[in-house]
Amino acid sequence: MxxxxxxxxxxxxxxxxxxxxxxxxxxxxxxxxxxxxxxxxxxxxxxxxxxxxxxxxxxxxxxxxxxxxxxxxxxxxxxxxxxxxxxxxxxxxxxxxxxxxxxxxxxxxxxxxxxxxxxxxxxxxxxxxxxxxxxxxxxxxxxxxxxxxxDEDRNAREVHRYALAQALPAALESGEMFLEYQPIVSLSGGRPPLVEALVRWRHPERGLLRPQEFIPVAEETGAIVELGRWVLERAVGDAASWPAGPAVAVNVAVRQVRDPGLVRDVEAALAGSGLPAGRLCLEITESALMDAESENQPGPCPLRVMADRGIGIAVDDFGTGYSNLARLRYLPATALKIDASFVADLGRPEPDRFAESVITSLVVLAHASGMTVTAEGVETADQARRLTVLGVDFGQGFHFSRPVSAAEIPGVLERLAAQTGPGADSGLW
Incomplete structure (x- = not known):
């Protein structure tokens, strides 16, 4: 005083x-x-x-x-x-x-x-x-x-983040969270489609929030574990209801990988929905996957356990982290997703030879390690064509479809199948 x-x-x-x-x-x-x-x-x-x-x-x-x-x-x-x-x-x-x-x-x-x-x-x-x-x-x-x-601006951002952290638990209960899905398309038409689940937050005061606004907050506070469980249950339930039978990819944060209940949650979600394990893919960022693999946790790595049970494991945003390429073959991954920044470089009037070389090298390495390759951020037909020539298996981006509701997915997949041809039953991973 x-x-x-x-x-x-x-x-x-x-x-x-x-x-x-x-x-x-x-x-x-x-x-x-x-x-x-x-x-x-x-x-x-x-x-x-x-x-x-x-x-x-x-x-x-x-x-x-x-x-x-x-x-x-x-x-x-x-x-x-x-x-x-x-x-x-x-x-x-x-x-x-x-x-x-x-x-x-x-x-x-x-x-x-x-x-x-x-x-x-x-x-x-x-x-x-x-x-x-x-x-x-x-x-x-x-x-x-x-x-x-x-700094006033930083303080305003901190206040905003704190308010989101306080509102997150109730948002799940009140139905403010919902999912949209973005198709991942076989570039050669030789594989069945899959879709990625993307969580959205319709905030009652701030309107539609981007994942970049609340996912980091959820990770910092630990709410990502409960949020991730909700996304998983909702996504596999939606996937099981689609007549076309696409696989669904769900993002997993590093705190979820560290959570001892992850394997149990995944198995419970699959059992409750009836979705086969082979129609679920878990996406984890490159740096988070490396962290999970390097930690000395009791028992086997949960991602390895799930990969052994037929669940796909995708390395997301590859090229933005710190992976040692030599270690890639030893990770429990079945798919590799090339970061959109490399794909964007393909859209220049003069093709970016460096980006093409990086993508070609990653495709060769991934295929040699038994992984499929997906390119993120595909926005033009020319990018899709170049990626196909470079040997990329799947493409994802606005060129194929924007994220849509679960109810719209069957119609979107039907349209894409008419454009690219039906995928052969050659498996996803």
């Missing part, structure tokens, strides 16, 4: 054109000092840090206060923009980093800081402290031992 009063007094004394700043500091690793050397040593460390902060600042222009625990606040009077405070903050953080001798031990701690700076007339004490506290979290999330500057 004393600090809040000090900030309010600073605001009252500021002139109409004055700007001011506030930095919220937190010591990194202070708990370790308390746990190893004791609380008395921790108290001496805090006193030393407070003395260093005072020595590094100008008492005529700055106010240093301890918030409690290992948190400190520095108020800056009459600033001339946030950049004017950067050298001061860097000096403060450097002072904190200097070793401290405690009970014969040389102890080094660092500090993270959140900085907010604005016109005095546009600020309130509570709002300044809140903004600086938020920015301190950004600094710690970025790696600690540094400072971050408050």
């Amino acid at each position: 004393q600090l809040l009063s000090a900030v309010e007094e600073l605001l009252r004394s500021a002139g109409p054109d004055d700007r001011l700043g506030l930095a919220f500091l937190d010591l990194d690793g202070f708990k370790g000092v308390n746990d190893t050397l004791g609380h008395q040593a921790g108290d001496r460390l805090l006193a030393e840090v407070a003395a260093r902060l005072s020595a590094a600042t100008d008492p005529l222009r700055h106010v240093v206060a301890r918030m409690g625990g290992d948190e400190f606040v520095v108020l800056f009077r009459r600033t001339s923009g946030p950049e004017s405070l950067f050298p001061i903050l860097e000096r403060i953080l450097a002072e904190v980093r200097r070793p401290v001798l405690l009970d014969g031990h040389s102890v080094t701690v660092t500090a993270s800081a959140g900085l907010v700076e604005r016109p005095a007339e546009a600020a309130s004490a509570t709002e300044l402290l809140r903004a600086a506290d938020i920015t301190l979290y950004w600094a710690k999330s970025a790696g600690k031992a540094d400072f971050a500057l408050f």
Whole structure:
């Protein structure tokens, strides 16, 4: 409360054109000092840090206060923009980093800081402290031992993400989530079709949300496991009802792969719908698949278990991660999906020889490893033709069809079959 009063007094004394700043500091690793050397040593460390902060600042222009625990606040009077405070903050953080001798031990701690700076007339004490506290979290999330500057746009995005995270569980219950499906077409007409399930969110206030807006939030909060289970159950149920009998591809996040119940969930969904295992494909991004394979988990990799049971495993967005191509043959994958960025390069007036070379190499490697190849982002007939010549098995993109509802899939597949010819029953993977 004393600090809040000090900030309010600073605001009252500021002139109409004055700007001011506030930095919220937190010591990194202070708990370790308390746990190893004791609380008395921790108290001496805090006193030393407070003395260093005072020595590094100008008492005529700055106010240093301890918030409690290992948190400190520095108020800056009459600033001339946030950049004017950067050298001061860097000096403060450097002072904190200097070793401290405690009970014969040389102890080094660092500090993270959140900085907010604005016109005095546009600020309130509570709002300044809140903004600086938020920015301190950004600094710690970025790696600690540094400072971050408050940004209104970033804060708005963070607030939006937080609201989505809170609304996600109820969205599944209230029917706000729904699926659309995009066909994946055999370029040569020699294989049966399949479709990819794509989740959508019709938010009651924000309208239709793109997956890029809420899937990362679901992954961060862990809600992706429940959301993924819902998508899986709905997708296999829809696929089982389609008379044309296409396979369905469902995206799987790395947190789902780490979830010990994934295999059980997949088997339960297949059993409940009656869909054969061979008509389900699980898509996982290249980097996530590598992470899943490299983790030391008890028991076999769940993706390998499902591949052994006839379920397709597709490496999604290939070319955007960090795969070692030599490892590709050892992954439990039955299909490889080339990222749309390579396909887009084929659409230039002058063909991109590098993109063609990459696609050709991936096709050769995938086929040698027993995998089919799908090109994502196919938007023109010319791209489809070039991909066919390069040996790509499947194409997916707006050239064939935009994502459509489950009810529209039979008609779309019938139209595509009339254009490309019916797929032979040669299997998908």
